[in-house]
Amino acid sequence: MGVTATRTFSALALAATAVVGTASQASAEYDDSKTVWTTDRCGSLEFVDYGEGEPGGGPDDDYMLVRDHCDDGFHVRGDVWVGWSWYGVAYQRGGPSAAPLYWDPFAEEEDELVAGSRFGFPVCLVDPTAPDPGYLGFNCTNAEVTMVDG
Numbered sequence: 516m517g518v519t520a521t522r523t524f525s526a527l528a529l530a531a532t533a534v535v536g537t538a539s540q541a542s543a544e545y546d547d548s549k550t551v552w553t554t555d556r557c558g559s560l561e562f563v564d565y566g567e568g569e570p571g572g573g574p575d576d577d578y579m580l581v582r583d584h585c586d587d588g589f590h591v592r593g594d595v596w597v598g599w600s601w602y603g604v605a606y607q608r609g610g611p612s613a614a615p616l617y618w619d620p621f622a623e624e625e626d627e628l629v630a631g632s633r634f635g636f637p638v639c640l641v642d643p644t645a646p647d648p649g650y651l652g653f654n655c656t657n658a659e660v661t662m663v664d665g
């Protein structure tokens with residue numbers, strides 16, 4: 516299914532939802548959402564298959580939320596890979612009182628997730644005092660999703 520078709524369907528489904536006043540799932544036939552936690556559960560990285568997206572940004576399809584659950588001085592790092600391509604990294608530096616960090620590595624049309632897209636998203640803690648710029652972090656856990664639909 517093409518991008519335009521998906522977006523159009525999303526808009527129609529949203530309109531239908533508004534009319535009947537239910538909070539049922541809007542566009543995704545299958546909800547591929549998944550959350551992965553660091554081994555100590557102090558950091559999490561959530562893939563949201565369909566939702567509100569950035570506050571004030573309107574409905575959005577496919578994005579990540581990075582959360583820090585512990586006031587331990589460590590930050591939380593999330594990465595996204597699609598196949599062998601690295602889609603980037605995001606850091607939650609705000610601590611547990613901060614709003615979840617919204618991150619959309621799939622925003623460009625060529626980066627859009629489609630049915631069958633297989634992607635991985637590891638989450639790690641990072642020590643902000645670590646000197647090594649190539650430092651990946653610790654207490655990492657990886658998650659993988661193969662999209663049932665876009």
Ligand SMILES: [Ca+2]
Pocket residue numbers: 543563564565576577664665
């Ligand atoms: Ca989606």
Ligand SMILES: [Ca+2]
Pocket residue numbers: 557583584585586587588589590591610611
């Ligand atoms: Ca922390």
